[in-house]
Structure formats: structure tokens, C-alpha cells
Amino acid sequence: MAAKIHIAVIGASKCDSRTAEIAYQVGQLVAGKGAALFTGGLGGVMEAASRGAREAGGLTVGILPGSSVKEANPYVDIPIATDMGHARNAVLVRSCHAVVAVSGEYGTLSEIALALKMGVPVVTIGGWESIEGVQTAGSPEEAVEKAFEFLRY
Numbered sequence: 001m002a003a004k005i006h007i008a009v010i011g012a013s014k015c016d017s018r019t020a021e022i023a024y025q026v027g028q029l030v031a032g033k034g035a036a037l038f039t040g041g042l043g044g045v046m047e048a049a050s051r052g053a054r055e056a057g058g059l060t061v062g063i064l065p066g067s068s069v070k071e072a073n074p075y076v077d078i079p080i081a082t083d084m085g086h087a088r089n090a091v092l093v094r095s096c097h098a099v100v101a102v103s104g105e106y107g108t109l110s111e112i113a114l115a116l117k118m119g120v121p122v123v124t125i126g127g128w129e130s131i132e133g134v135q136t137a138g139s140p141e142e143a144v145e146k147a148f149e150f151l152r153y
Helices: 017-032 045-055 085-094 106-118 140-152
Strands: 006-010 036-039 060-064 078-081 098-102 122-125
Touching: 006 017, 006 045, 006 085, 006 106, 006 140, 017 036, 017 045, 017 098, 017 140, 036 045, 045 060, 060 085, 085 106, 098 106, 098 140, 106 122, 122 140
Parallel strands: 006 036, 006 098, 036 060, 060 078, 098 122
Antiparallel strands: none
């Protein structure tokens, strides 16, 4: 049975080991709560979060920018090739109930902006704290807890 809650984890396609560990833990925690993990399907934060979710027994979905499902990292269970480039960011955030941003670059910023514009709650850890409407978290546990708190309303 498919998970009824969809949580996106967004972040850069290349990251340092500390950021990858945070993303991994967020992925584990999301899966541990029974939600499906959605990412952009590539490397870095996306791969680390997908690995964490997969290893915790969760379902992972990758909304890919290109035209081939072969672009997906090895921890994506359901790769979706959009052939939309960065425009796929809108598909990703629209597909989810909440977004957790782990650090990131301008692509992450665009996803945060789109989510806020669409009314999708955003929690951030490791960056983007000064954006109005974004909730901040100091740990992976707090980030996931806040993301799930939005679902109660």
C-alpha cells in the first residue's frame, strides 16, 4: 500500500559529509513515520535522504529533471522522468504535503519559493533561515517533527 503522506527533502546535488548525514537522518525519520520520501532524484542531499529512507524501509520517489529514469540515484524506488529541467521543482513541491530543505543552493531556493507560493509548508535545517514563512529546525528530529506538525492542521 502506498504511503498517504508525501514529504519532500530538497537540497544540493553535491554536498559535504555533514550535510549528507543530516539528509540521511531526515530520510530515515520520514520513512520511520510511514511517509513516502520525495526528492529531485539526483545525488548529494537527494541521494543521502533517499538512502536513509530506503534503509529504514520507506518508499522513495525521484522527480527527475531529465528525460531518462536512469538519471536517478540508486536509492530511488520510483523514478519519474519529467524532461522539464528546473521546472520539475514545481512538480516536486506540488506532489508533497511538506518540504524539508537541507542546506542547498539556488535550485533549493527556487523549490522553497515555489512551495511557499503554493502553500506547502517548508522546514529548513542548515540554511535559508531568514526567509519569511519558513520554519527552522536545529536537528533532523526537529525538522521532521515540524514537517509532520503541519499535517495536523
